[in-house]
Amino acid sequence: MGRTRYRSVWISDTHLGSFSVQADELAFFLKHVACDHLYLVGDIVDMWRLTQRWKWPASHNVVVRRILKHAARGTRVLYIPGNHDDAARAYAGLELGGIGIALNAAHRTADGRDLLVTHGDQYDLVVRHHRLLSKAGAIAYDALLGTNRVWNAGRRLVGLPHHSLSKAIKERVKSACTFVSDFEGEVVAEARRGGFDGVVCGHIHKADARASLGTSGVAYYNCGDWVESCTALVEHDDGRMEVIDGRAFNASTRTLLGAMAPASDPHDEWPEVPMPFPLPATRRCEPAEAGR
Numbered sequence: 240m241g242r243t244r245y246r247s248v249w250i251s252d253t254h255l256g257s258f259s260v261q262a263d264e265l266a267f268f269l270k271h272v273a274c275d276h277l278y279l280v281g282d283i284v285d286m287w288r289l290t291q292r293w294k295w296p297a298s299h300n301v302v303v304r305r306i307l308k309h310a311a312r313g314t315r316v317l318y319i320p321g322n323h324d325d326a327a328r329a330y331a332g333l334e335l336g337g338i339g340i341a342l343n344a345a346h347r348t349a350d351g352r353d354l355l356v357t358h359g360d361q362y363d364l365v366v367r368h369h370r371l372l373s374k375a376g377a378i379a380y381d382a383l384l385g386t387n388r389v390w391n392a393g394r395r396l397v398g399l400p401h402h403s404l405s406k407a408i409k410e411r412v413k414s415a416c417t418f419v420s421d422f423e424g425e426v427v428a429e430a431r432r433g434g435f436d437g438v439v440c441g442h443i444h445k446a447d448a449r450a451s452l453g454t455s456g457v458a459y460y461n462c463g464d465w466v467e468s469c470t471a472l473v474e475h476d477d478g479r480m481e482v483i484d485g486r487a488f489n490a491s492t493r494t495l496l497g498a499m500a501p502a503s504d505p506h507d508e509w510p511e512v513p514m515p516f517p518l519p520a521t522r523r524c525e526p527a528e529a530g531r
Contacts, residue, residue, distance in 0.1 A: 241271055241492065241495070242270075242271050242272060242273040243271060243272055243273070243492070244272075244273045244274065244472040244476075245272060245273070245274045245474060245476075246274065246275055246276065246349055246474045246476050246478075247274055247275065247276040247277075247278070247346065247348075247473065247474035248272055248274045248276070248278070248390040248471055248472070248473050248474075249278040249280050249356070249439055249462045249471065249472040249473070250265075250278070250279060250280065250462055250465065250471045250472075251280035251281050251282060251283075251321070251348070251358065251440075251441025251442070251462040251463070251464065252280075252281070252321070252441045252442070252444055252462070252463070252464035252465065252466065253265055253282070253283050253284075253302065253464070253466075254282055254283075254285040254288070254323065254464075254465070254466050255284045255285060255295075255299045255302060255303070255464040256284055256285045256286070256288050256293075256295055256299065256342060257281060257285040257288040257294065258288075258294060258324040259467070260285075260299070260465060260466055260467065261465050261467075261469050261485075262298035262299050262301070262302055262465075263298055264465070264469050264485055264486060265302050265465045265469070265485070266298060266301040266302045266305055267489050267492070268310070268469075268471065268485045269302065269305035269306065269309070269347060270305055271488075271489075271492045272473075273312075273314075274309070274314055274473075275314065275315065276314065276315050276317070276346065276474075277306070277309050277310075277314050277315070277316045277317070277351050278316075278317050278344070278346070278356055278439070279306070279316070279317070279318040279319065280318065280319050280321070280356060280357075280358055280360070280439065280440065280441040280462050281319055281320055281321025281322070281323075281324065281357075281358025281360070281441050281442065282321035282322065282323040282324060282358065282441065283318065283321075283324055283410040284327075285321075285323045285324070285386055285433075286323060286325075286326055288482075289325075289380055292293070294381045298376075303341050306338070307336055307337065307338070310337030310338055310399075310490050311337060312334065315339075316338045316339065317338070317339045317340075317341055317344055317356075317460075318338050318339065318341070319340075319341055319342065319343060319344060319356060319357065319358055320340070320342075320358065320362055320364075321358035321359075321441065321442060322358070322360035325515060327340060328340075329340060329478065336501040342358075343355065343357045344356040344480050345354060345435070345454075346439070348423045348474055348478040348480070349474065349475075349476055349478035350447055350477065350478030350479075351478070352436040352437060352458070353429075353434070353435050353436050353437075354435060354436065354437045354438060354439050354458070355426075355429065355430045355433055355435040355437070355438045355439070356438075356439045357393065357426065357429075357438065357439075357440050358440060358441050358442055359426050359440035359441060359442035359443070361501070362422060362425035362426050362429060363422060363442065363443075366514070373404070374406075374412050374444075376422055389443075396491050398444055419443055419445060421457055422442070422443055423447075423452055424452070424453075426438050426440050426459070427452045427453075427455050427457045428455075429457055429506050430457050431455060431456075435457070436455065436457065436458060437457055437458030437460060438458070438459060438460065439457065439460045439461075439462070439472060440461055440462070441461060441462045441464070443461065444463065444466070444467065444468065445461055445463065445468075446461055446462060446463025446464075446468055446470040446482045447459060447460065447461045447463075447473070447482065448460050448461075448472065448480055448481060448482045458480070460482075462482075464483065467476070468484075469484070469485035469486050470482055470483060470484060470485055471483045471485055496531060
């Protein structure tokens with residue numbers, strides 16, 4: 240009850256463990272969708288942030304449990320790590336907690352098309368060859384998201400809807416637009432080399448769904464993210480692909496349920512379970528340091 244069915248669902252760039260993740264919205268979305276295939280397309284857990292500053296509130300546990308519940312109900316869940324959770328790549332080929340882990344995947348749609356599924360950081364030259372620069376860019380992006388939160392808090396006070404200031408800025412910066420275009424071209428070229436009809440990726444936090452990128456004849460799909468846009472890619476039972484606005488989906492679902500249901504349900508019982516892969520260790524505070 241209260242679930243919308245899709246054949247397949249792809250989510251990426253949730254960045255659990257960071258300050259920016261919209262964990263409550265994501266948990267509500269995962270609770271109210273049902274699917275045969277659930278793909279976690281990288282940067283699900285932000286290990287870069289967790290090694291710098293530990294942040295793992297209860298809402299992030301709720302997201303993990305929602306994913307595990309999908310697996311327990313018979314959904315095929317496949318996790319494809321990205322650059323922010325690249326430590327999980329060491330577990331490729333294993334199945335942990337009912338969740339398969341792979342470096343890349345191939346998905347066949349209901350209408351017979353073969354799609355390459357990859358996070359996409361392999362086709363980002365900055366990530367591949369300038370890791371420190373990439374991390375510096377991630378820090379700057381976090382600062383931009385912080386400004387975005389303040390901006391939207393002010394808009395809510397005067398009754399205005401959510402507006403992504405960071406997205407608007409990125410769309411107006413020529414170098415950012417060029418980067419996105421180059422990235423899209425690279426992943427589509429890789430899909431074409433592999434004989435795929437299309438590619439599903441994440442990484443750049445820009446949701447998109449195009450039946451053909453330029454004149455390539457190769458479809459391009461990007462899941463978006465759950466730190467600002469809150470989007471997911473879904474496949475309907477006839478093979479049709481669509482980008483879903485998670486906030487709009489959640490609002491509509493709450494209306495259909497007839498009440499503003501909480502995003503995280505404290506009474507939703509589920510046994511404690513380990514993370515599907517080890518998280519970075521944290522430094523324990525000694526008793527003598529507790530008062531500092």
